[in-house]
Amino acid sequence: MTDKPDLDALRSEVRAFLAAEAPADWRDTSRTQEDFVRTQRDWFGKLVKAGYAIPHWPAAFPGGGRSLAEQKVIYEELAKADCPRLLLSFVSTYHAFATLHECASTEQQERYLPRILEGETWCQGFSEPGAGSDLAAIKTRAERKGDIYVVNGQKVWSTMAQFADKCLLLVRTSSDGPKQAGITYLLMDMQAPGVTVRPIHQIQGDEEFAEIFLDNVEIPVSERVGEEGKGWAVAQATLASERGLTLMELSYRMRGALSRVAELIRDHEHEEDRGVLRDFGHLVTQVDAVCAIADQFLDNRINGIERVGDASIVKNSYSRALRAYSKLGLRLGGVDEQYIAPITFGDLNTGNWMADFMNSYAWTIAGGSEEVQRNIIAERMLDMPREPKAWVA
Amino acid sequence: MTDKPDLDALRSEVRAFLAAEAPADWRDTSRTQEDFVRTQRDWFGKLVKAGYAIPHWPAAFPGGGRSLAEQKVIYEELAKADCPRLLLSFVSTYHAFATLHECASTEQQERYLPRILEGETWCQGFSEPGAGSDLAAIKTRAERKGDIYVVNGQKVWSTMAQFADKCLLLVRTSSDGPKQAGITYLLMDMQAPGVTVRPIHQIQGDEEFAEIFLDNVEIPVSERVGEEGKGWAVAQATLASERGLTLMELSYRMRGALSRVAELIRDHEHEEDRGVLRDFGHLVTQVDAVCAIADQFLDNRINGIERVGDASIVKNSYSRALRAYSKLGLRLGGVDEQYIAPITFGDLNTGNWMADFMNSYAWTIAGGSEEVQRNIIAERMLDMPREPKAWVA
Amino acid sequence: MIELNELTDAAQKAFPAEALSPGRDDSWRLVTEMGWLIVRLPEDAGGLGLGREASTAIHFEMGRVLATTPLIPAQLGLQAVLASSMAGRSEWVERLAGGAYAPLHLLPAALEAAGDGTLSGTIGGVFDADMAAAVVAKLPGGYALVPVNAAGVTVHERPIWDASRRLFDVVLDGYEADPALMLTDAAGASALHDTLACEAHLGLAADCLGAANAALDLTVEYMKMRRQFDRPIAMFQALKHRAADMKTQVAVAEALLWSGVRDAQAPVTASAAAKTLAAEVFAFVTEEAIQLHGGIGLTEEHPIHRFMKRAMLNLQLCGSPDLWNERVGREALALR
């Protein structure tokens, strides 16, 4: 499939830049948190400078104003070159940007957007221990006292909150009426007194997420986005900020990483094992199909087409393929994979298949679990009825 | 595993009988319905005469009074010898027997039990088009007029009703109160005016089941089992009549039929295809495990142990293995299996894998679907809460 | 894109979803009239000159109604004749474009040549050979048109479970191949095979996915209508989730199909992979559909089983999943 000429030119440009600038050894230099953070900051800085970090921002920003088709080209090339994923700046450039751009005051935009390009990082304070799939059930309370909100509560699963400067925070300002109606959206300084961050020890040894404890944290009312009690709508803008680029990027990365499975097959001399060849062939097809649907999702968006549920299909098929990919590696690798190997922070293709397998759960659980996506597909694409109201014992 | 000596003796006896009397060519002589019925009647007659047809009946009947352990031995040997299954007389000797024995009047018992041994066959009129998994939702109405009930309605999925002399019939005599409370249990003559039987054309070409249409059928009140409105409890006795023997028999038959898969592997020269060998080995283990749990279920019953849900586990694991067995055959057989081959009435191991595959659905759908069994296991073994009440739009 | 929508609309009008497996002979006249036999034939050869997307869209709609017309083998037979340098080529092209039927048979036939050069053996599994003028089959000397009314040729139907289609054995007994009807020589046979195999895979994949969509629609509709335990079964989450998975798999297989259709450079393994996934998904969807229909799905009177039977045959056509998954794996291993 050939792109239009201007896209071809962009693709060549990006390739040339990556050939010259992409860090080849980033896996080895991201084994500790400190190294990871440094590698991430360096790489983000380079991309900002080259004009590829924020293609989706308005043209007023250097490197912004790119069409979705252009964004797709950039992400495809980043994936194919197996560069570091932009993990540390992702919430800043997508979630914080979209929220500020679409819902915040001009004053707020002018204060925060430029700082993101200078490397200020954001995290998202949405999920809580009792509010995962059911996000609207958040309990973190904010009480207004004059010009400030006093916030108490706890957030979990906040990506890289331990390194963040600012937080997109959902709080409850009222318990009356429907759950959604009492939610307010605040921008919180992570250095504020009363904020404690505790990294979550993940089962594969990573610490990609953190808990945030809020103990009488004071947030100026001027840091509110939208009106009090209207935070749920703002949160939708945050959540909708990234539609398909990440999954396309990750699908292409998985396709690239199939060479690791091929390596295992050769290392274990399975080249003539017809069962293994069939299973590998099946996986290759599955991954190709996920790349195709992630691609199609973006092409449709470029053409202004997006149906409710499309994103859920892309997510579930990606996570299913990622599970299959890591399970085949785990199986072919045999007992060797049971030994702990050094992993790379936040990497989905570490080369240690146990780690990759465990990582794959992040995709079936986080960001709307597989089960929640199935509900969306059934109810909103197939028009099936919702669950009955809860039965009260 | 060695049985007790008396069981060993019984086993030898049964084996000697089967070696002498079991029809070897029954598959070829059961290709049409007429032939099937004749083969079934002959074989049942032989077993009655030999004393192996009704081991579970009381000792007052010839061949009755056998312990469950003895019944198990008989069924194991019938399965291993690959004899015809007793399809035509099954409802009579199990369902009708248990209902009559446990719930009917002495007069009813004396009238009907001896006739079963002479070959009178029964069918079961329980399911209806709108009442499958939800049996208590039956709508067939019986109105009492003096000494008779006048019955109108429709039954489906009645096994071999087209050959039956009598019917175990569930009807609704009241629509007040809980659904279960308005159900009454009747014994119906299949020759009665107003009874029309229409065999169901099954997708694999079989006609094992029929619909029964009831148009002002008159049934004497003396043919009622139990009190009016108490039929639900009687129906439980009917449904509980056969606890595990059939599934054990069928599991052993499936184990025997694994030789058909081995044949396919040889015919298609897959003897050195490691993938196929693995899939075959996996199936062999799965079938062995189903035999083991069916065995264990009966051994537990012999020892007086049965937990709620045990039967559901046996059923779901059998049906899952049967599906896997027929799918592997279908896959290995290739395009040859897509041609229609003559099948044997009611046989699960026809040698035509498409037919076997389609037959396997009878076990995931009929007699309490896979999904209903899952509910039982979750709610009654794992003590999980029931579904919420229906949401009314 | 507008062309595709028009084709799809026309197909849905000509073959409405309500009428599954409409009569073969009427359908054949209809597809001939609508120009579907010549959809890929270049305009200068009297065809519509449309591309793969167009034929794929048509095969998709034909799958949706479980069509009885052998449109894929017919189109491929025509393409094989067109690609040849046979003397009577234009006459044959005209005949076939006008509604004569010469199905391409891709599988190698079990034929033996006698000392006098005559051929005996069976070309097994030819679609609708009873209505064929000739079969395009691979003889020892290359692809050739084998007229079914020639001396030494007989045709025998072999009933299949999939009642929407008909398969025949074309039996040769001392058949003398006509040199004028040779389409390729032995060397050219494999190039032709590869080109047309790609087309066959994509056509079949479209057939699978059109039918899978229809089977899913029927199932979802049934689940909303069928009530048990005082609610539509579509309200039971365990069943809803299964429907969602069916939808997901169909969508993913469709995406792979269309990316294959648009990539003219893709190797035969790529189109075979698209067909394999499509056929596996079609089979999965119909297996689930039977289960979700419950008892009614096991009866001949309800149409859902017809989808399942077509799915099981499609799995085997043009090479089984076992065969192609292995080849795809082998090729991927060689490349990575």
Added chain:
Amino acid sequence: MIELNELTDAAQKAFPAEALSPGRDDSWRLVTEMGWLIVRLPEDAGGLGLGREASTAIHFEMGRVLATTPLIPAQLGLQAVLASSMAGRSEWVERLAGGAYAPLHLLPAALEAAGDGTLSGTIGGVFDADMAAAVVAKLPGGYALVPVNAAGVTVHERPIWDASRRLFDVVLDGYEADPALMLTDAAGASALHDTLACEAHLGLAADCLGAANAALDLTVEYMKMRRQFDRPIAMFQALKHRAADMKTQVAVAEALLWSGVRDAQAPVTASAAAKTLAAEVFAFVTEEAIQLHGGIGLTEEHPIHRFMKRAMLNLQLCGSPDLWNERVGREALALR
């Protein structure tokens, strides 16, 4: 049967379900005191003289608490010594019965003999070699006790994901095998291997299923407690049905295990099949368990991941499912 219940009760008291993976050294003392090292040792050799059912019941309970004691290799090491005709047999039996540890290592070691007969190479994947007096390993001349403090023997831990157990490489560098410590000759090694491999498979299968039961219990408990959308997640039918399937698979694998335990004549493939199924079911249950726990299941603080990591290691021990499924299939093919 009463004996089994008593053993199970005692085990559950000594190793309560709440305390997962209790300290290894304390546990070792406890299992020694309770006589579990000698459960299979005949009474005339000073043991409890119990059969396979007893050891299986114990391994089942050890699986349930993700025990850290290397009880299976210890019991098998003792059995290997007992089966030998080595001169110092009774002393070694006494030592091992009293709490010394000599794990059996079933896999062939990668060893090379030098010209002078000394051995070099690695015996990889030995459980808890740091607390061993010796390792029972297959040397070129047969099974032998290899004292870990002998000259030319060193021991290196290699960290594994499964934190409930510890694996070591026992490295030989010019090790001179002591003829007095040979348990078999080269010919006798394979008979011993087959006997003890059966035991190892059944022990591991029990470990898998004890742990699978515990993982299922934890999950069901969590599902009843965890609320989302105003109800316990156990009320969502899609999730309930998954729990029911977990329960079903565990029950079926248990039935196969116990039938294997009671069949003393069964070939090694039968016990390997029981282990393969048990390990696959254990893996399946823990994978589902993680998903059903949602986010909390991905954190180290919740114990469910420990079950998953043990499951993944168990899959590989004594031969992977790929290896054994193939052998089981090959043997079944030869017999049918």
